[in-house]
Amino acid sequence: xxxxxxxxxxxxxxxxHRFLTAALDAAGYDxxxxxxxxxxxxxxxxxxxxxxxxxxxxxxxxxxxxxxxxRAFYAGPVIVLSARHQESEKIDVLDLGADDYLEKPFGVxxxxxxxxxxxxxxxxxxxxxxxxxxxxxxxxxxxxTVRRGGVIVRLSPKEFELLARLVAGRGKVITQPQLLxxxxxxxxxxxxxxxxxxxxxxxxxxxxxxAQPRHLVTEPGVGYRFIAEP
Amino acid sequence: xxxxxxxxxxxxxxxxPGPYLGSLGLxxxxxxxxxxxxxxxxxxxxxxxxxxxxxxxxxxFGALPGMLGAGVAGLAxxxxxxxxxxxxxxxxxxxxxxxxxxxxVALITGWLVxxxxxxxxxxxxxSQAITKLLSASRDLGAAATxxxxxxxxxxxxxxxxxxxxxxxxxxxxGLTLAAGPADLTxxxxxxxxxxxxxxxxxxxxxxxxxxxxxLEGLGGRVGVVGQRSGxxxxxxxxxxxxxxxxxxxxxxxxxxxxxxxxxxLRRARDLQVALLNSVxxxxxxxxxxxxxxxxxxxxYDASLKPSVRRDLLESIAEExxxxxxxxxxxxxxxxxxxxxxxxxxxxxxxxVVCEAALSRLDTRGRQIVRRYADRLSLVQVDPILVxxxxxxxxxxxxxxxxxxxxxxxxxxxxANGVLIAVDDQxxxxxxxxxxxxxxPFHRVEGxxxxxxxxxxxxxxxxxxxxxxxxxxxxPLTAVGGSRFLxxxxxxxxxxxxxx
Numbered sequence: 001x002x003x004x005x006x007x008x009x010x011x012x013x014x015x016x017h018r019f020l021t022a023a024l025d026a027a028g029y030d031x032x033x034x035x036x037x038x039x040x041x042x043x044x045x046x047x048x049x050x051x052x053x054x055x056x057x058x059x060x061x062x063x064x065x066x067x068x069x070x071r072a073f074y075a076g077p078v079i080v081l082s083a084r085h086q087e088s089e090k091i092d093v094l095d096l097g098a099d100d101y102l103e104k105p106f107g108v109x110x111x112x113x114x115x116x117x118x119x120x121x122x123x124x125x126x127x128x129x130x131x132x133x134x135x136x137x138x139x140x141x142x143x144x145t146v147r148r149g150g151v152i153v154r155l156s157p158k159e160f161e162l163l164a165r166l167v168a169g170r171g172k173v174i175t176q177p178q179l180l181x182x183x184x185x186x187x188x189x190x191x192x193x194x195x196x197x198x199x200x201x202x203x204x205x206x207x208x209x210x211a212q213p214r215h216l217v218t219e220p221g222v223g224y225r226f227i228a229e230p
Numbered sequence: 231x232x233x234x235x236x237x238x239x240x241x242x243x244x245x246x247p248g249p250y251l252g253s254l255g256l257x258x259x260x261x262x263x264x265x266x267x268x269x270x271x272x273x274x275x276x277x278x279x280x281x282x283x284x285x286x287x288x289x290x291f292g293a294l295p296g297m298l299g300a301g302v303a304g305l306a307x308x309x310x311x312x313x314x315x316x317x318x319x320x321x322x323x324x325x326x327x328x329x330x331x332x333x334x335v336a337l338i339t340g341w342l343v344x345x346x347x348x349x350x351x352x353x354x355x356x357s358q359a360i361t362k363l364l365s366a367s368r369d370l371g372a373a374a375t376x377x378x379x380x381x382x383x384x385x386x387x388x389x390x391x392x393x394x395x396x397x398x399x400x401x402x403x404g405l406t407l408a409a410g411p412a413d414l415t416x417x418x419x420x421x422x423x424x425x426x427x428x429x430x431x432x433x434x435x436x437x438x439x440x441x442x443x444x445l446e447g448l449g450g451r452v453g454v455v456g457q458r459s460g461x462x463x464x465x466x467x468x469x470x471x472x473x474x475x476x477x478x479x480x481x482x483x484x485x486x487x488x489x490x491x492x493x494x495l496r497r498a499r500d501l502q503v504a505l506l507n508s509v510x511x512x513x514x515x516x517x518x519x520x521x522x523x524x525x526x527x528x529x530y531d532a533s534l535k536p537s538v539r540r541d542l543l544e545s546i547a548e549e550x551x552x553x554x555x556x557x558x559x560x561x562x563x564x565x566x567x568x569x570x571x572x573x574x575x576x577x578x579x580x581x582v583v584c585e586a587a588l589s590r591l592d593t594r595g596r597q598i599v600r601r602y603a604d605r606l607s608l609v610q611v612d613p614i615l616v617x618x619x620x621x622x623x624x625x626x627x628x629x630x631x632x633x634x635x636x637x638x639x640x641x642x643x644x645a646n647g648v649l650i651a652v653d654d655q656x657x658x659x660x661x662x663x664x665x666x667x668x669x670p671f672h673r674v675e676g677x678x679x680x681x682x683x684x685x686x687x688x689x690x691x692x693x694x695x696x697x698x699x700x701x702x703x704x705p706l707t708a709v710g711g712s713r714f715l716x717x718x719x720x721x722x723x724x725x726x727x728x729x
Contacts, residue, residue: 015519018545019526022538026530083514105518108525 004030005119008049010040010066011081012059020053023108029115037061044074051119054098055081056089063089067096077118081106091222094175101173101222117171132167134215134228137206139167146206153205158183162198163206166216166226175223199224249291253299256287261306268311273325276311277332284336285343293344300336307332359468362390366472370479379483381409383445383455383476390468391457396440398425399453399480405429408453421456429454443473447481501567504671505560512556512682516549523549559684562618563670566691573612573696580641580648580718581606583613587620588639596628597636606641609648609718615692616718619700622685623652623714630712631656645723650716658710659702667702686714693718 007029009020017033024031032047034040037058044052052070056063067078080101082090090101099118102111132139138147141164146153155163161183166174177189184194199218203210217225260283264276271279280303288296305318308329313321320326366386373379380397388395388411396410396417405425407417417425417440424437432444432451436459445453455473523542527534534542565571581602588598620639627637631654640651659667666672668690671683693700693716704712 013515013519015515015545015549016522019519019523019542022534022542023522023526023530025538026526026533083510104514105521108522108529111522 004028005050006030006032006047007051007053007115008032008034008040008043008047009053010034010037010058011053011055012036012057013055016055016081019108020111023112027112037066040066041069044070048074049076051077051079051115053079053081053115054093056093057083063093064096067093067098071097077121079114079118087221091175094173094222095177099172121170121172132228134167134226136208137215139163141167148206155202155205159198159202159205162195163202163226166224169226171225171227173219173223173225179223195224249295250298253287253291253295254302256283256290257299257303257306259283260303261310265310273311273328277307277328280307281332281336281339284340288340288343289347291344292347293341296340296344297337298340300333300340303336304329304333362386362468363471363475367475370475373479373483374486376480376483376487377408379476379479380453383472383479384409387455387457387469387472387476390472393458396456397445397453397476397480398429398442398456400429405454410456417456425454425456445473445477445480447477449481452477452480452484498567501670505563508556508560508671508682508684513553516553516556519549520546520553556682559682559688562688563684563691566688566695567670571615571692571695573615573692575610575612575696577608578611578613578616579606579608580616580650583617584620584639584641584650586613586617587624590617590621591624591628594628594633596634599636599638601638601640601642603642607643607648607720607724610721611696611698611718615696616698616716619689619692619716620650620652622689623700623716626685626689627652627654627656627712627714630654643720643724643729645726645729647717647719650718652714652716653706653711655711658705659712664702664704668700689714689716 007024009017009024009031010033011017011020012035014035021031021033032043032049034043037060040052040054040058043049052074054063054066058066063080067080070078077099078093078097080090080093080098081104082101083104094101099121100114102114130140130142132141136149138150140146144160144164146155146160146163162179165179165182176192176195179195180188180191184191188194199216200210203213203216207213207215215227217227219225257280260280264271264279268276284296284300284303287299308318308320309316312325312329320329366382369382369386370379373382376399380399384395384397394411394414396414397408398405399408400406405422407414418438421437421440424435424440425442428435428442428444429451432446434444435442439459440456441459442454442456444451445455455476523546527539527542531539584600584602591598624637624639631637635655637655638651638653640649640653642649642651663672668686670687672687673683690700696718698716698718700714700716702712702714704710706713
């Protein structure tokens, strides 16, 4: 790729910009910065970044507000940076369409890995067509078949539906309400025990060590994500 | 001697011979005087003299001795002065009437005067009791702690009974002696058992050498009061009233101590929440910067430009310093809140302390104007604590005033104290925040993002620990500015002519 991908970092702390700018630059991206929510919206509109890194707890706007306004004209991936005490805001922004989140403090390796995943997805949450290969798993979404080590694995319709939603995220965390609404319908938005049961069944069928899942990963209190290459 | 006479008429059931003998003596003296002057006096004058004796003995010795005197005076009047003298017979019909009138007047006089005297005595006693109760209730009302209330109760009861009084309060291991005579440190097993019985049954229990009455508060029994066996006062109204008031005072003190403990607990919990928020909020960015910058260096060491590498390393160092400052602030705050400060007291020159604080201050190129008094009294403080306090105030002033604006620090003294004033040219403190700037984690809206919000709380804690005071004055001028004024008391005031 000859053109460097443009990444907008939104944070009010200059120290964060200092190292994120250096890291993004070194990793071959074109970092741009904004210090406030209002500036972020201006930059997104004017310079159409390939991805947005959004810190929660900006001095001027709530993270939810920034995301809602940005989503009106921006479809690219958004990664949220949060602190431990911002759980509810974090889940809200994921439900509002953020692609991923990272808790501060984080290592640059983890940050860049998440950014790569988000960029590959391109902000597009539609079901991927064709075959998804994850380790010894082969998941054919159109044919609705799953093989593990070449052997067909029998899944119930709900299990497959759930797996398909997670795989469609391609590494993105999907919140519990999003999964419940998509698979069981809006009436079951809060029945998180369904998820525990069905994810448990999927892990027993798909994971080598169900107690230490490598593909179907829990994000405690938030949701689940499917990781193709752990 | 008067005491025993008093008591005799106060308790008519017990006969004491003194007043009666006194009364007889007075009448006898009157008879003797009348005998000696019989020739000059008419019988009517003699009757007056005798009546005077009756009146006196009734008013001094009480109603019954007075009436005895009246009877004897009547008989003596008849025997010595009514013809035929030397007999109890009466010759003239007129004298019969005179004798009857004298006798009646003497008796009525004796009785009435005695009654008046008794009423006066009772009134006096009652007013004394009320005075005692009032002073007891005043003292009990002032008792701030349970121990105070117990010892005040014991003090007033023993003053009222003229005997030792003890107060026992429930503790962890049963009733414990809370107040009483200084030489009494423990009770005999039998007395302790009696006290325990009074506590559990809620009634008067008389033991070998002590008798115990329960102290009943409004919400239940609060303790037991013990008096020497044989003391009668707890049976009387004033004793009862004192016991009751003591019980209420002890109960009130218990409740108010519990309330202030609750308040302290709530304050501690609030502080804990604020502390956790601070750790989450203030540690997040420095830690994220340190981790992010160092992992960037580790990952892209070779490909980073030297200037970028240097910038990242600087940012790691800065943020580590910032973290260190936060940790120091939190520790200092913990010492202030935990009352764990043990300040030294040494003769200290406030100017030296200010210079020490200034040498540690990162002035970021700001001009510092010093205005120190040439001659200055020393104050007895802990120089290390005061230096930290002054440094915190200076850092606060730097953080809340625009870049380039000078700060000023002044040291002077008045008659009673040495004053340090730090002035800034910031925008001033909003009136609503003026009283709260010293509260932990209080940040004036929109300022001080890089501070822990603890600096001024710590300054106040340290200054108060060495006996000083700190206050904020703002705005100083029409455009703003704040002054933080710290004062440290001198041990002896300086006379005005030496200032």
